[in-house]
Amino acid sequence: MKAFIFDLDGVITDSAEYHYLAWKALGEDLGIPIDREFNETLKGVSRTESLERILRLGHRENDFSLEEKEKLATKKNSHYVSLIAKITSADILPGIETFLSELREAGYKIGMASASKNAQMVTRQLGLLHAFDHIVDAATVMDSKPHPEVFLKAAEALAVDPKDCIGVEDAVAGIEAIRAAGMFAVGIGERNVLIEADIVFTDTRDLTLENVLTRI
Structure with missing residues (x-):
């Protein structure tokens, strides 16, 4: 090797906790509850795919355009960046x-x-x-x-x-x-x-x- x-x-x-908090906050904005068990399915997955999984969880995968999804992903990331600013x-x-x-x-x-x-x-x-x-x-x-x-x-x-x-x-x-x-x-x-x-x-x-x- x-x-x-x-x-x-x-x-x-362990910045995974901050990802969870950021996704949870976005889920609340969308009316999609996200618990820690579901969050395990997001670990190691890209931001875009994580968002798609959350939208499917709430049966809202067809409610947003590609541009709107990009804005949602950016909103999550902005929240995440603010959380990790003090790492x-x-x-x-x-x-x-x-x-x-x-x-x-x-x-x-x-x-x-x-x-x-x-x-x-x-x-x-x-x-x-x-x-x-x-x-x-x-x-x-x-x-x-x-x-x-x-x-x-x-x-x-x-x-x-x-x-x-x-x-x-x-x-x-x-x-x-x-x-x-x-x-x-x-x-x-x-x-x-x-x-x-x-x-x-x-x-x-x-x-x-x-x-x-x-x-x-």
Whole structure:
């Protein structure tokens, strides 16, 4: 293995909560209640597809033009950006900084493959831009997860064959994208949820090079 490629939300930092709050607020405006269980189906999915899923939930998928949908997605993002404006290095998930440093010292290339268009901004606020050799986000891909494009682009940018990459994700769609890219999949979460992952850690504190490599 030559490279590790990370998702952002739920792996590097828990900004997923802010996505939930922003979508919940938009849902309330549209008269579509969104609970945490439904929000799980939005994790790792693009903003556009998330909106489509919410509109289908409320049987309102045919109520808006493409332009109106774009405005709704922009409204959600504006709310999200305001919520994450105060994110700092204190919001990095436990063990992640140590793991990134360990990978750098061991000579691995490090990339990010995020479904968020705000990945650069969030990573900068976390003080982690220096830790990644390349960041691919939703603004630079055509197809969202579970399509493998974002992971394949990250591997290409790192000049590493996908089969020599390890992807780290917390969402079902993300794990599916990693597998579709031909990479080794490390899940962060519950084994009974991330069933397609090669290995699963319930806590980011358990992410160490030894713990990963001994399970490949």
